[in-house]
Amino acid sequence: MATVRPIAFGPQLSARLTEGATREWLVPDGAGGYAMGTVSGLRTRRYHGLLVVAGRTPVARNLALASLDAVVTLPSGTTVRLGVHQWADGAISPDGHRFLAGFTLLDGVPRWRWRIGDVVIEREVAAVAGRPAVGVVHRLVAGGPVTLTCEALCTWRDAHGERTAGGPPPAVTVTADGCVVEQAYRLSGPGFAMTGEWYRGVRYRAEAERGLPPTEDLWYAGRFRTELSRPGQVHEVSAWAGDLEDVPPRPATVVTAARARNRDVVAAAAPADDTRAALALAADAFVVRTATGPDVVAGYPWFGAWSRDTMISYEGLFLATGRAELGRDLLRAYAGTLSRGMLANTADTGSVEYNTADGTLWFLHAVGRHVTEAGDDDLAAELLPALRDVVNHHLAGTRYGIGTDPADGLLRQGSAGEALTWMDARVGGVPVTARAGKPVEVNALWVNGLATVLELAARTGTTPGAAEQAYPSAREGFSRRFPTPSGLLYDVVDGPNGDDATLRPNQLLAWSLPHAPLRPDREALQRIGAELITPLGPRSLAPGEPGYRGRHRGGPAERDSAYHTGTVWPWLTGPYAGAWQRLGVDAGDVLTDIEAHLAEHGLGSISETADGDAPHQATGCPFQAWSVAENLRVRTM
Template sequence: MRRIAFGPHVCGSLDEGALREWLVTDGRGGYAMGTVNGLRTRRYHGLLVVAGETPARRRLGLVSLDPVVTLASGAVVPLAAHEWAGGAVEPRGYELLSGFELVDGLPRWRWRIGDVVLEREIAMVYGRSSVAVVHRLLTGGPISLHLEALCTWRDVHGERTDGGPAPVVDEVAGGCVVDGAYRISGPDFRGAGEWYRGVRHREEAARGLTPTEDLWYAGSFHAELRHAGSTASVSAWADDLEAAPPPAEEVVAAARTRHRAVAAAAGPADDVQATLALAADAFVVQTAAGPDVVAGYPWFGAWSRDTMIGYEGLFLATGRESLGRSLLRHYAATLSQGMLANTADTGSVEYNTVDGTLWFLHAVGRHVALTGDTDLAAELLPALRSVVDAHLAGTRYGIGADPADALLRQGADGEALTWMDARVDGVPVTPRAGKPVEVNALWINGLAMVIKLAWQARTNAGAAVRAHPAALASFARRFPIARAGNGLLYDVVDGPGGDDATLRPNQLLAWSLPYAPLRPEPAALQAIGTALMTPLGPRSQAPGSPGYRGRHRGTPAERDSAYHTGTVWPWLTGPYVAAWHRLGVSAEQTLSDADGHLGEYGLGSVSETADADAPHGATGCPFQAWSVAESLRARRLSGP
């Protein structure tokens, strides 16, 4: 895996060290997350974030373990870092950090206090809501180490303050239980009980959200580290409070071994592919209903569109074919009126996507093509034919095939049904009503997939046989912009205002899918590259076009307005590279441009989005499933 490490220049900087974030996951949708310099910049940062019955329903428990070192001289040195509502940062333990690195995907810090060097490592128990924090004296000593447990128990999207009841802390053998929800265990626990008021999260302030909360100081753990190699460890867990997890040092060793195996199972061609394969592992989770995909950390749960776009990269490129088969079967069983639900993150199941189901057809087709799993094809064909039938007859939100040309149309007041789905005050920013180019590319690709799978299963493909040639001919007639003369396509045809020629990256799918309706023209790809490409991937809209926004920052409304009107989306690198690949042209430079990003934002991973204008600072979720998946898939296309 690629080495990601920082010295005191970054670690000791309040701003630089706080921009880079690490993530450790538990395989269930829970996680531990924070920054290189230890400053909590988000409401989502903490050592024990617990997933509920779905990955989206998470709660923050153990917030931090603040180290305090007492030297042999009697000097007391706090090593934590907190920002307060008044703007002060205190203590400033990051100024003593000599280094940070990811070791097999696990974060490791080292503080130097003169001749004393103290190390911290964090890992989670895979398959259980449990975190282990190990401290080790490397040189110097003896020292006394106090670890102060700051706690809460709240929804990760909110705050808890002293305006409500304090957490109930019950002391038990070796530690305490907080609010009956999770247990903390370590050496020589001494109870406390005090509010730390006005802890500030600078990233939430920048996002226009409530930036402060209050934390409860539950107590501290104490150990004497007398010589090099001495350790002090704390564990916290939320399930089966009476069953302690393995010793913390064993948890770290097991996590490191597992991470190496995960990377190796993907058969990476280089250290970047190995790093991306491990990054993909964070998003594949087991829930009560079976395997699923977390769309992004720290705030997303499962989204069907993201899952199916990322399917090939997350499952087929990483040796998870069997798990992927289970996921596809589970999703097929949830179809309703020929549609997959988009997400339940909002608190209710929503079917408001025109493309998520079409991406599902694509995922099934890729699974069978790359694994030879014709048994799955035969099993799912009735469901796939029902999707085609429902789209031909018409389903929710005006989604249905136009009898005149067999192309798929969509649109409903107040809805944004394509992947460009942002709304501000309930009004879609890019509604794209009519016949969007990527939707119809997916439609034609899906029809061809069904025909191919039926042929392999020696069974009837149903209505797809009739719909495919008609839709294919209509696409070739309707979408090319004749006046452009370079092969570019309309973004939407037959919209309320006619045909929309806004230059967006959606047309890449018309050339990059396995059964794409058109072959790309070099001039078209060059035009897209010239207008849209950045080091992190394509912009969502060309600079200078009406409504273009170059920065994805500010309040929720400001960010949503820019979400698909210029903002860079790294996942689109996959279709861009695949389109060039169909012409026999390598896009290796496009991929290598993004290598440095692995150490810039979400460490070892790929962000959700980035600013459209230079220097293209990363935005959105620091760890995003489809960004990682498509980066990995694209590298395999361009690999040896």
């Protein structure tokens, strides 16, 4: 059986901040929270920490335990600090990364190994599945005796913000085995002593690069201390939120259980090779259980749940990993958000929003794939009335100018100030790529969705409703309106300036969906590949097109301007390889070089985006659901 290969680095990478601080690890808790940091130990983001707690929804997270800095006292009395921090003036102190002998990500659990002469100490971090709880284990591997102290740097604030010493410090209450912070979370371990001191001006270099506030202050709440006299002895600290009286298992047990669970996750996906095994484990991070049922985190560390991302990811996250039953519950729950024929784009930000022209159509696609792959005719029968209602509202017209043009059966969309397709970036409230009119991928999904309703109706022996007449009209309209004289497809027809032939990857869906309106053309795919394909996937705009931006860098406005104007999106590897597969070309012959990326940025996972220009440095979320899901799906087709 295929397994997940360990990702391992020696001191040439892990002990050098230039390399080690740009590779990030993630330990999800399955409830929307996580632990996250870098190979070197330097916290480079405001989101990094050992205990990040999800609130009512995954996006409403709070940073709790920011850091647990290890300090080793040798028999000679020499003290060696293994933590790593950067300060507002740029200084690195302490610089414990210099003692790193290596880092390994094994079965999803990170392990650091420090060497101080003949003394070797290892650290492991793992989460308790399904609850906001983490265990941190330090183990003496060689040498000793030593005294090991872990200094707890704490806060309690929105994960998207920062907290400073200008306000009151976090309230800390001492317990028999540690402390409670802000009555929100608890720390437990050996030999606790309360301290109480601000660490001022902690700097986050990644936030500085993103044009966001780069500094904050942390509260040194206390320290845990124990004597390690012989190899094999451990220093264990637990941190958890929720029910503070529900003490989690000891950290060493948490680590062992996490590895075993992660191996089971991979086995359930029955991967055919090591890459698919790695992607199956990566997919697990995005599938969470909330108070209202299963959901999908779109990306770590800053995204919550978005229906478009969830439905694009559905087949890869659920069907390719043996989670059809869980996926069934998710689809039923999302169907409950339908209103005026539209799926809520998001409801986890505190308000329900329906600002998407394609999310609902992706939902139809996800339901169709689930029924086909799982043989779930019961779900088809249950959801068909809602799907017929979706068709009716799209034919009659619904929010944001979304509705069918009787002249050609195609969907048009557009509303002032809105970006309703997946290319939804706005700067100063103005869409960067509004794409008003009839976008190619929206209409490919419309044709696919109508065919899906017909298929599900046939499976269940029920009437398809209005889809029966709408489908041939939309398919004929698509075949007539979208092909350009050059053999490619228009990106948008009937836009404000007419038909738009800008070379973007959206047309791939017209050839790759199960009920795609057109058969792919080899020459067209070759041309798209030549212009758009990079080692991490297709660019969002071809170089040479007006407005192309090859770097997704800078402050929020600069990054958003580049988001869909040249930036690489690995999730589009799925439609690209899928279109080739419909021509009988094996996916392995056209897949991008994603394997090497698994050890380059978000370890064991795939980033949200990358620069359009070489060397295509990863950007955006280091861990992105649809990037992983589509790369996994297309490898299992």
